[in-house]
Amino acid sequence: MFSFIYVEKRIEKHPRTLKILSQFPKSTVITCEHYGEIFNRHQQDFRIQKKDPCLILAEKHNKRIMPAPAEYGLNTTHNYYFSHMLNCIYDCRYCFLQGMFQSAHNVIFVNYEDFIEDIRALAVKTKEPMWFYSGYDCDSLALDPITEFSKSFIEEISSIDNAFLELRTKSTQVRKLLEMKPRNNVICAFSLSPAAVIKTLEHQTPSLAARLSAAKKLQLAGWPVALRLDPIVFIENFRAEYTFLIEQITEQLDFKTLHSITIGAFRLPKGFFKTVKNLYPEEPLFSSQFSSDNGQVSYVKSTEKKILDWCEESLKNHNNCPSIYRQTLN
Numbered sequence: 400m401f402s403f404i405y406v407e408k409r410i411e412k413h414p415r416t417l418k419i420l421s422q423f424p425k426s427t428v429i430t431c432e433h434y435g436e437i438f439n440r441h442q443q444d445f446r447i448q449k450k451d452p453c454l455i456l457a458e459k460h461n462k463r464i465m466p467a468p469a470e471y472g473l474n475t476t477h478n479y480y481f482s483h484m485l486n487c488i489y490d491c492r493y494c495f496l497q498g499m500f501q502s503a504h505n506v507i508f509v510n511y512e513d514f515i516e517d518i519r520a521l522a523v524k525t526k527e528p529m530w531f532y533s534g535y536d537c538d539s540l541a542l543d544p545i546t547e548f549s550k551s552f553i554e555e556i557s558s559i560d561n562a563f564l565e566l567r568t569k570s571t572q573v574r575k576l577l578e579m580k581p582r583n584n585v586i587c588a589f590s591l592s593p594a595a596v597i598k599t600l601e602h603q604t605p606s607l608a609a610r611l612s613a614a615k616k617l618q619l620a621g622w623p624v625a626l627r628l629d630p631i632v633f634i635e636n637f638r639a640e641y642t643f644l645i646e647q648i649t650e651q652l653d654f655k656t657l658h659s660i661t662i663g664a665f666r667l668p669k670g671f672f673k674t675v676k677n678l679y680p681e682e683p684l685f686s687s688q689f690s691s692d693n694g695q696v697s698y699v700k701s702t703e704k705k706i707l708d709w710c711e712e713s714l715k716n717h718n719n720c721p722s723i724y725r726q727t728l729n
């Protein structure tokens with residue numbers, strides 16, 4: 400899977416490093432002083448790297464837990480995100496990581512215990528319910544068989560009374576979760592899109608059927624499952640495609656026990672949009688009619704409202720609809 404693996408010298412003997420490396424006996428391993436030497440090199444070609452990315456094992460020193468962006472969250476007050484990984488093995492055309500990072504290499508920060516300690520300290524200090532989102536700079540579970548992220552974090556964070564953990568994913572890697580007992584304060588949130596969007600924009604991701612099947616297995620095992628319809632893309636036959644998606648959701652999953660659904664129309668920070676559009680000038684999505692307000696490129700407000708109103712209403716037309724939250728900046 401990875402021809403080259405870079406390892407920071409200071410964590411080359413870390414048990415997690417050794418365990419991850421043992422899964423890639425054929426890879427060439429190169430030591431480095433700091434992951435930034437490889438990850439932050441100037442003038443890297445994201446597209447070329449994406450075809451054969453390297454893996455980088457590193458230690459995260461600071462800024463491990465960050466306040467979540469304003470539109471994140473479920474009308475909750477204390478929202479934070481953390482990233483045990485940077486980048487993703489999938490290749491969604493709209494992914495903001497392509498605008499944020501110059502490199503397509505995958506970084507895993509192996510010092511999970513430091514992240515957990517920071518989360519615990521923050522929760523103890525705040526005392527109120529706190530949400531911690533993983534899967535902001537990566538897909539939470541896509542590399543779970545290699546990283547054992549879920550196994551390492553869930554046990555620890557579920558023991559903190561006022562902490563909630565959301566694992567956001569498009570993957571089907573739920574085996575480790577199914578081996579554990581379900582926790583009420585750990586939510587597995589599946590990002591779903593109609594098959595037409597997956598085919599054209601969410602390259603290398605699992606199919607809709609596979610994602611729904613993974614979500615169903617977790618529901619049957621008693622895990623709280625949430626859905627994220629974000630980004631919603633205004634494609635041709637929008638209503639038909641999204642109506643079919645909602646039907647498949649309600650047929651396959653236990654709608655009434657879903658933890659929550661969030662909806663958000665396609666949007667990107669302005670600078671990231673420009674970079675991503677330059678990477679794919681021929682991509683029809685980026686030629687849509689957008690507006691650019693508050694540093695964000697998004698559908699013009701009236702279109703965005705119509706998209707979200709229609710989705711919300713369509714979901715609520717089904718009995719036992721769970722709570723729906725909009726992910727918008729205003």
Ligand code: SF4
Binds near residue numbers: 495496538
């Ligand atoms: S799954 Fe998420 S993180 Fe991965 S490429 Fe797609 S949008 Fe980016």
